Amino acid sequence: MKKYLPVIIPLLLVKLAVHLAGNANYGFHRDELLHLSAGEHLAAGYMEFPPFIAFAGRFSHLLFGYDLSGMRIFATLAGLGILWLCCRMAVDMGGKKMAVFVAGISILAFLPYYRNHLLFQPVAFDQFFWTLGFFFLLRYINTGEPRYLLWLGLAAGLGVMNKYTMLLWAGGALTGLLFHRHGSTFSSKWLYIAGGLALLIVLPNLIWQWQHNFPLALHVKRLDELSAPNTFARDQLQLPFTLLLSLVGLFALFFHQRLRKYRSAAVAVLFIFFMLWLLNSKGYYFFAAYPVLFAAGAVQAEQWLARRPAWNYAVAAFLLLPVVPFVPDAIPILPIKTFIEYKQKQPDAEGHYQLTSDYADMFGWEEQVRLVDSLYATLSADEQAECVLWASNYGEAGAIKILGGKEPLCRHGSFWLWGPGRKSGRIAISIGNSKETVNKVFEHAELVATIRHPYAIKEENNIGLYLCRGPRISLPAIWPTLANQVFE
Secondary structure (H helix, E strand, O other): OHHHHHHHHHHHHHHHHHHHHHOOOOOOOHHHHHHHHHHOOOOOOOOOOOOHHHHHHHHHHHHHOOOHHHHHHHHHHHHHHHHHHHHHHHHHOOOOHHHHHHHHHHHHHOOHHHHHOOOOOHHHHHHHHHHHHHHHHHHHHHHOOOHHHHHHHHHHHHHHOOOOOHHHHHHHHHHHHOOOHHHHHHHOHHHHHHHHHHHHHHHHHHHHHHHOOOHHHHHHHHHHHHOOOOOHHHHOOOOHHHHHHHHHHHHHHHHOOOOHHHHHHHHHHHHHHHHHHHOOOOHHHHHHHHHHHHHHHHHHHHHHOOOOOOHHHHHHHHHHHHHHHHHHHHOOOOOHHHHHHHOOOOOOOOOOOOOOHHHHOOOOHHHHHHHHHHHHHOOOHHHHHHEEEEEOOHHHHHHHHHHOOOOEEOOOHHHHHHOOOOOOOOEEEEEOOOHHHHHHHEEEEEEEEEEOOOOOOHHHOOEEEEEEEEEOOOHHHHHHHHHHHOOO
């Protein structure tokens, strides 16, 4: 493998340089604020996700505090690991220098990975664990050594503790193994030991789900209600050049004589694809399956071009050059004003710019926290002792917690788990809640400010900041009744 380092290391450095240029820009995304907040409440599970991201958030805080680029480096490291593993899989499938080069370029050319490996979300780690699992699967096929089954079990267990979609990967891998040596792996005790290892890792979260009436089911139901129909397959067509390479890889794994021994990986990919399609899943869930196909496609391309190896550079250019102008859309390497000029965006009548939802969700939080803090500072010490900071969603609550350093009150998602707190709630500062809602909960509600931001998502524009007094309800009494409304 050492002889390929001069190929792989420059590719890793290119990806790292792009992320270092973009990771510190704009601001915290609302999901990042949620995940860091979960890190302040370590547990075996959460309403929206398994516990891996929360423990990663706590580790990030221990190392860097709440530093934007420090936090995001973990997702970037997962992305670098994916590039490395993609190149390694190309080697394991018999690829040489050009296959390794094209495999690495394919990761750089897959535009969604810049976004996925920027944000501190389970997505980057999910893609890493899927790729790691495919790597161990190929190693097992090549060597037949049981230890790789154990590594498969470890990757699967950790992957499930990061994102439940890893269960589909595990189902795909088991289905694929049916086609390896006529399914002889299923007679090996090591496969079941590996399954037991994975179950042992996941068991704390299973117990937590049972103790909390399986909020995963409620979350999946809500996601299904919000999902646009029939978009999964269409989302795979947005990047035709890398898609073509992946289809070449899929074809080669089934039909090319030298790669057919790895058809278990192809079967796994097809199983996952059709299951996600049937479940009307989000398109990006499948992005985790591409690295193994890129590796196979790169190996096949190298073999086709064996007599003209220089043409592999044309393949790399074919993959990479068309996406370069769109990199600023995926990762904030440009200052926001420069980006607006680059995209030739114009403000609407209210002076608001329509950004992508990810970019828009990185603006406005610090301004919200400053307004909440300034209003909180006007209260007397006795009033502050009773005042709750009431946020309408997890983005606002996460900003109050992470950027403001105060405990929020929020029924949205995992914030509901952390309860109404110990303050009486006789006084509340409400942010994001509608006038109708605050009037329903409090007898007196004074609109202090209407919050606007030219770049923030519309959901966080024209929202009210209220000072509320005289609660009509008891927070401890009503809190348990909100369990079925946490995802609304």
